[in-house]
Amino acid sequence: MKTVNEMKKKVLVGMSGGVDSTVTAKLLLDAGYEVEGVYMKLHEKPGYHEENFRRVLHVAAYLGIEAKMLDLSKDFEEAVYKPFVESYRQGLTPNPCAKCNRQIKFGKMIEYADEIGADYLATGHYVRHDGTYILEALDETKDQSYFLFDIDKKIIPRLLFPLGEWRKEDVKAYAAKIEALESFATQKESSEICFVETTYIDVLKKHIPVDMPGEVLDTEGNVIGHHKGFMHYTIGKRRGFFVKGAHEPHYVKEILPETNQIVVTPHSALEVRQIEIEGVNLMDGRREFACDVKVRYRTKRVPCHVEVKEDGKALVKLSEPVFGVASGQAAVFYEDDRLLGGGWITTAE
Template identity: 50%
Template sequence: MKILIAMSGGVDSAMSAKMLKEQGHEIVGCYMKLHKKPGYHEKNIEKVEKVCDFLGIKMHILDLEEKFNKYVYSPFIDTYKEGKTPNPCALCNKFIKFGELLKFAKSIGCQKLATGHYVQIENGLIKTARDPNKDQSYFIAQVPKEVLADMIFPLGDKMKSDIKEMAKNLPDFKEFGEQAESSEICFVDTTYIDILNRHYDTNLPGDVVDASGKIIGRHSGYMHYTIGKRRGFEVFSAHEPHFVLSIDATKNQIVVGTKSELEKSEVLVKELNMFVNESEFECEVKVRYRSIPLQAHVVIDDDIAKISLKQSAYGVASGQLAVFYRGDFVIGSGFIV
């Protein structure tokens, strides 16, 4: 089988390519240029070239910066401007890796696209990875169901520690096993504020208000805050910790309150991507990547899902992805309103 593999210069994609080649497949490597971060691509392309040379496979460099700006980078900037919290990795997987890259794979005659994601596909559904600490099912939950048949994830049933150890014991792959883990958001060097400052003046002092709208303090600019944050703003005469409950971008205000006020038992979700044809169901829901799955009842009406949590969640942020699970399987997802 002819397979295109997305290669980043990291150990996961390098070892995935090696495994597929050893299984007898015809492998083609591809590195994607998605942004112009100085010095980023040169070192990664050099690493990918090394792997392709070791394995004796052809390598492509695909410039997808224009599409990345449209589908990932610009929404990232705009979402923060709206006072919400974006999820660029989910958008990148949907539109770029399993969208534009898959189109390229088909255009050069590949039957499948492989990546180094830690996730599994079983019975046409996304299944969590064997390694719970590296599971990336959350981040690919927006990928359309029909695309899954074209995907291969060689590491889904592997442990990350084993993959790194295997690489360290192979002379040609040793450097990949020993290198540090890459950042989750590829175009962010330090913090997201550094990115926003290229486009906006984020230092716009404004009022801190309570849930009733009463002014109780000051902040340094609403884009510096995300839901659940408890530092970096002033609350006059506060005697207990206060957390960001919501953000009003139009008024340059942040609404704060006590931890109990941060609790949410109902969540609305839009832009649904469902893998089951059900309008009402029980499931577990993750409202953030690292959050614990919570038992929930979900009702879908007019492409909006109303999630009733059986245990309250903290720090539920507009713009983040809510992913519905049934056991180990993803049954749908959508963005929090």
């Protein structure tokens, strides 16, 4: 009988039908792993899943591996989709990808890896890890570590991210050289939120009335204009509402869902120096520490001091001001290229 060391390690690859997970599966197979693919059906979009799964089966046939479709649409609806709609209803700006990563991609998919006896779970995310911490991707323009702040640290040793060392253009060039995968190299990039086809407003419109004119207030509470409905706005937005006689640009500072009002100010009044977060998830046991924080995906890091409180809350003091911090978004901590964790923003001042 073979010993464990001699046995091939089995890896489950999350295959979306896109170029990244396709190349991921190929690289792992070439590296000597036993590879099996899974396509997760996450939501209802007519024709979408059939097309994606057809692509996954094409890749699987080329690689000579098995690939299954896993219907997780009910789980996705409860864990990601409904909270997304509910957040906007409450005047928050949600981050569905981070929720999906915790509960679905690195939650349900790892459960499925257990079911099929896979040692590892791999995806085409642009991140790396060192066994304890998730690390930023070498291709900084593609780095997705921000969206992984909430995953369970216990599973990190079981994850494989072969593209963490790659640049996206090299991934495409690699696929272009293989006849069976050539069409994947020129495929158009998928949208940032997989279930949003056009805009988030179109998603919300299926569930709640979003076009309902309301008042624009200044920070003293005076009515200074009008807007299209509070769900059209996120903190920091400067367009799409009317302010009487304004000579300088105004930005959304606060959203008041109960009264369908938005509060706007000139830019300087949007400065935030302190943030409170909840649902804190950290990759190590620190309670009080200095690090960098990102308050949005596409934004620069700012040095900060974090103090973890009871009930998974924390206070984040920023060493320089940031603008346009939205409740519901994630504050994500870094130390060099190491992702330390993060939490969900509740208040910013």
